[in-house]
Amino acid sequence: MGQTLVQKILAKASGRDKVEVGDIVEPAVSLAMSHENAALVMNQFYEIYKGANLEPKIWDSSKIAIIFDHRVPAESAKTATNQKLIRAFVREQGIMKFHDIRGDKMGICHQILPEYGYVRPGTVVVGTDSHTTSHGALGAFAFGIGATEMASVWVLGTVLNVPVPATIKVLAHGQFRKNVYPKDLILHLIGLVTNKGANYKVFEFHGDAIKNMPTSGRLTICNMAVEAGATAGIVPPDEETINYLRNIAGVTDDIELVLPDEDAKYDHVIDIDVSALEPQIARPHAVDNVTSIDGISGLKVDQIVIGSCTNGRLDDIKVAADIVKGKKIADGVRLLVFPASGRIYREAMEKGYLMDLMEAGAVIANPGCGPCLGIHQGALGDGERALSTTNRNFKGRMGNPDSEVYLCSPAVAAASALTGVITKPNEEK
């Protein structure tokens, strides 16, 4: 019996020919990513060395990435001090993949990692962030871990006790209708399987709808795999992957493609005809509370957010800019745009997208996580309602338990900005 993609990656990273679902393995890590919570990882790292009588030393300075994105520029003295401590640690340990807030270097971790070619197909990537699942878009087994687990990785270079997960094959076929996007596919999938239906399992994405999808869209669907409880989402790497790594990420060294076996054994298969999909919306306060837009259009919103590790990429900003170009957003609505990286910000400027958005009435903020998790900019007032391209709508998520967050694609967000109510693209007049 053949192996799924994640089985093959875990076998390779654990020095074994083969692994079975349920085996416990200790794979070698190719990339270990943290953001500002590196402050906690550092604390736990030093704790491990306490009483060990050894000089605290990370296992490999080329395999650790630290990216400031959750609260940039620092929103408080506390964060500023944490960031200062992390910078000192980076210098002390010689960490090579460090991204401070600086020009093209800055951005959301889940954009910087692919953009800089740090993620390679067939490898194990861990991050102290649940949306580390994003990097499955490039054919890596990428998953979120806690800070103490990361401190252990910094010391040992392996992740302890990884149970080999079962894999759900998602077969997405057909062509997206106009104004329907990968975000709608993943929201639909989460609605189907529920927010815990894929707990402790992995989604492996197949089908012509995935084959024809650019890496930006694959990042969107893998990003949100965790919202169905999945340990990871993964796309078998193909020509698009190589194209992205070579031409966008600037990778020049060898790229090895690890693929699932033809006769791999899957937990089950979910078949989705994307050509039947309408724009999707996740209603508060759960990501699986999904409806087709027709069930909800006309609902008034106060704030619209376009950005995040889910939908802050150049394609996303272009879609939004094209919709609002030459028009004005509705009175009483705030439109906040957060490009996912410095490079995307600059390219969106060069192509005129940011100008179109700003002339329509948008606020263009600096790259970062922004209002997504309610700790920096764009908090909601009591009783307010947001429509957002981000990935979570839990109660209190945007900083106020007395507010609501609805999730959608950039196209729906932009169309709704023009009307002030949830609006299907093309019907915004």
Place this chain on the structure above:
Amino acid sequence: MAKVIYKFGDDISTDIIYPGRYMATVLPDETPQYAFDDIKELNKILTGSKVPEGSIIVAGKNFGTGSSREQAVSTLKGHELVIIAKSFARIFYQNSVNLGLRIIICPDIDAEPGDELEITDGKVINRTQHKEFEIIPHSKTRQKIIEAGGLIAYTRRRLLEKEV
């Protein structure tokens, strides 16, 4: 024997357990004050009059869903709570094992606030309602970390073995 202090349904997220706005606070010892900060009555119970160690929160499926933030575990560990849930989200589960928060997987658990529960090797016994529920044991590899006193001690041991 310990008392149930609060009962939750399914899908309690890490944003509920430890709101994102406190994430700049990272040191485990500083996190307990913010536990369930958006559920004022529960936060008050935990931070006000001292709740006895081992007090129990009962929950449904998928407790700890969402973010990887470890503060969601250290904040509960700081109050030395025991969490009994029908199931746990993956990262929260592993973080609990790593930090030594006592969590118990009990798919059929039925208990109300105020009930007295006894936790044995394989069962949760509800002494108030006179019912028993099976516990799903932790895997052997997780048990090893728990027995070592958490992941810090476990990794330290592995590090020293490597150096020898």
